[in-house]
Amino acid sequence: MSERETWATRTGFILAAVGSAVGLGNIWRFPFAVGEGGGAAFLLVYLLFVAIIGFPAILVEFVIGRRTDRNPVGALKDLGHGAWRYIGYLFIITGFVIMSYYSVVAGWFLRYFTLGFTEGYAVDDPEAALGLFGSISTGLDALLFHAIFMAAVLIVVGLGIRQGIELAVKVMVPAIIALLVGLALYAATMDGASAAYSYYLSPDFGVIVDEWQTLLPLAAGQAFFTLSLGMGVMITYASYLGEDRNLSKDGLTIIGFDTGIAILVGFVVFPFIFTAGTDPQQETVGAIFVSLTQAFGEIPAGQILGIIFFGTVAIAALSSAISILEVVVSYLIDEYQQDRVTATAIVGGAIFLLGIPVTQDLIFLDLFDGAVDGILLVLGALLLVLFVGWVIPDAATDELGKGIANLGSSGDVWIWLVRVPIVLVLVVSLALGIVDYVDFLSTDFADWFAAR
Numbered sequence: 001m002s003e004r005e006t007w008a009t010r011t012g013f014i015l016a017a018v019g020s021a022v023g024l025g026n027i028w029r030f031p032f033a034v035g036e037g038g039g040a041a042f043l044l045v046y047l048l049f050v051a052i053i054g055f056p057a058i059l060v061e062f063v064i065g066r067r068t069d070r071n072p073v074g075a076l077k078d079l080g081h082g083a084w085r086y087i088g089y090l091f092i093i094t095g096f097v098i099m100s101y102y103s104v105v106a107g108w109f110l111r112y113f114t115l116g117f118t119e120g121y122a123v124d125d126p127e128a129a130l131g132l133f134g135s136i137s138t139g140l141d142a143l144l145f146h147a148i149f150m151a152a153v154l155i156v157v158g159l160g161i162r163q164g165i166e167l168a169v170k171v172m173v174p175a176i177i178a179l180l181v182g183l184a185l186y187a188a189t190m191d192g193a194s195a196a197y198s199y200y201l202s203p204d205f206g207v208i209v210d211e212w213q214t215l216l217p218l219a220a221g222q223a224f225f226t227l228s229l230g231m232g233v234m235i236t237y238a239s240y241l242g243e244d245r246n247l248s249k250d251g252l253t254i255i256g257f258d259t260g261i262a263i264l265v266g267f268v269v270f271p272f273i274f275t276a277g278t279d280p281q282q283e284t285v286g287a288i289f290v291s292l293t294q295a296f297g298e299i300p301a302g303q304i305l306g307i308i309f310f311g312t313v314a315i316a317a318l319s320s321a322i323s324i325l326e327v328v329v330s331y332l333i334d335e336y337q338q339d340r341v342t343a344t345a346i347v348g349g350a351i352f353l354l355g356i357p358v359t360q361d362l363i364f365l366d367l368f369d370g371a372v373d374g375i376l377l378v379l380g381a382l383l384l385v386l387f388v389g390w391v392i393p394d395a396a397t398d399e400l401g402k403g404i405a406n407l408g409s410s411g412d413v414w415i416w417l418v419r420v421p422i423v424l425v426l427v428v429s430l431a432l433g434i435v436d437y438v439d440f441l442s443t444d445f446a447d448w449f450a451a452r
Ligand code: PHE
Pocket: 020, 021, 022, 023, 024, 025, 026, 098, 224, 225, 226, 227, 228, 229, 231, 233, 320, 321, 323, 324
């Protein structure tokens, strides 16, 4: 077998992980999760989750990947025994499901981006903006742009770790940051900025107390989704590390970037929404498109700003999508000795097909996203922390210690965090997430089905 690829540089690994983390989760999901969770109250709970759960959980994945140098399925077969050996397959399933709708939504952004070069965003009332979203989000347009986006992902992944992913993220991640900072500065000058900031930044603690049952799974799901945790991305990326470096430092850097960018996005999106006078509470998947096109239609230079905004999101989505695909591709390469190009083509084709229903009816978006976020990612993360905390704690601390000059007792602190508090929070989030999802299946989805 040919030699397994590795990252060329440390920065390459960090940028790839940041590129994976920063994506539709930060820009499309985050604002509507904030809206659904009541603004700043959600933000607070989410930040707590990222710090307390996200950091130990990212280390769990890093340690598994670097220890085994294998894809998630192979890694767990290597380290585990009995039923633990099969956890990796869950990640492959999750990867397929996420990628199918992720590509469709990314396609919408791409379509809006191209719109800036042709018609522009001259939709002056909510009806028209909604109509535009309707025509873009389902039907032939959606299918076409889903195909274009998938093709871009396939090219990057097909080119491999160094020539494809590492090179691409070196350009994309700095571009995303620069563009978002520019947009946030512009947004600060808008009329709605101060109302937006107070909505976004002053938490109503009453909401947290009254609505913890919704906030908890929402914030947990968002934290995992945005950090690309719970489906083996960080296992896979860490498996390409050629040398032993300080994983906790890398983890902090990656989480810092992702969280900083999510917060920054709020400083871009909410001033636009408040200035256009739309309701930030409208918690639908199309909210960001509807309110932003309206804003871009009204403000001076809206067309250029729109092009920049939608283009930025499309780039961010691409750098995340390649990580999802890489998990599945690495599995075929490692376990079935496929060559990279064949593996990429097979996986890409299958995912494209799975995404087709989403391009035809938005109910499938809810069906897939709800399953991923409320259940699959949390379940994946839960199984991993149980495994590392209770089955291979010694190997895991040993691995974490490599590249850290003086681990001291922090290895034990980490293992105990992983063993009990994190497990508890995940179990509760998972239970609430399942309840929510069953509720969705028995109401919205059942209604849709009955109406067929
Ligand atoms: N973290 C990515 C985002 O925020 C999405 C993602 C989830 C990527 C899970 C990989 C795995 O858009």
